[in-house]
Amino acid sequence: MTIRPLIILPDPKLRLVSKAVETVTDEVRRLADDMLETMYDAPGVGLAAIQVGVPLRMVTMDVSKSETERQPMVLLNPEILSGSEELSTYEEGCLSIPEYYEEVERPAKVRFRYMTLAGETIEQEAEGLLATCVQHEIDHLNGVLFIDYLSKLKRDRVLTKFKKAARREAGGS
Template identity: 60%
Template sequence: MAIRPILVLPDARLRAVADPIDAVDDDIRALAKDMLDTMYDAPGIGLAAPQIGVMKRVVVMDLAKEDEKPAPMVLINPEILKFSDETTITEEGCLSIPELYYDVERPSEITVRYTDLDGQTIELEAKDRLAVCVQHELDHLDGVLYIDYLSRLKRDRVVKKFDKAAKRAVG
């Protein structure tokens, strides 16, 4: 089990676009395991590879509740094929922006295509909490954070808070 450090705003790697994965190999499987271990330890329900400084298009999630059996998902090279017109507003948080939660509006249903750890192509229709989580994590692969959906004032406040904290940690 390898728990990796999670990058926190304002780390520039959180704003970078991740690279596609050419083949699902043992290195990718080991990365996915480390990501799941890191996510469970945090604790969180989703984690994208850029959040641990690995610029690859891999996302892990587990939306099982505390009293349910774990249901880990690994999405490699995921892409959203379809968004519903209907939207939902949900409170979101992020392991890279700890202890802050804001309401975000997103499409309530999506269709996502990805490769699993066996190299199989999967198409998944997701709605509600799963759809929100998939969209949140896939945004990380493109350098987008959930605070980007907030008003400019709120977003600037969050960025300023984390910039100050980073300066205090260095200085």
């Protein structure tokens, strides 16, 4: 397993719409292992393949609270089937937008479908942190970031901050 470099805002790759996983291959399994390793190392609770530069509809997640009892999930081609009218607000962060957190309102419960690495199709209901994480990661697959749910003023501030940081890192002013 390899820890892969994360794509960081304002990289335009984060806005790509990812392509479906057609077949579960050894390469797909290797990517899933690398993504889990990268997610745990970061540390984070979710990671979309595009965040490591691969535009595939693949997500890894683990919302367990304990390192000793990890519950890793790999979701291929995940999709939200329905969401509750009831909303909940969670403070979200993103490995591609490091050290920035903001409250985001989303459906409190969702029903979603995905394929496993074994090729099995699963439908599942989620609430709480899992529901938030599923929605956040599926957004990534569609080129949507959690900052897109913020006011224009807050979003512009974040983009400006990360553009300046990227210029500094590239050696510009």
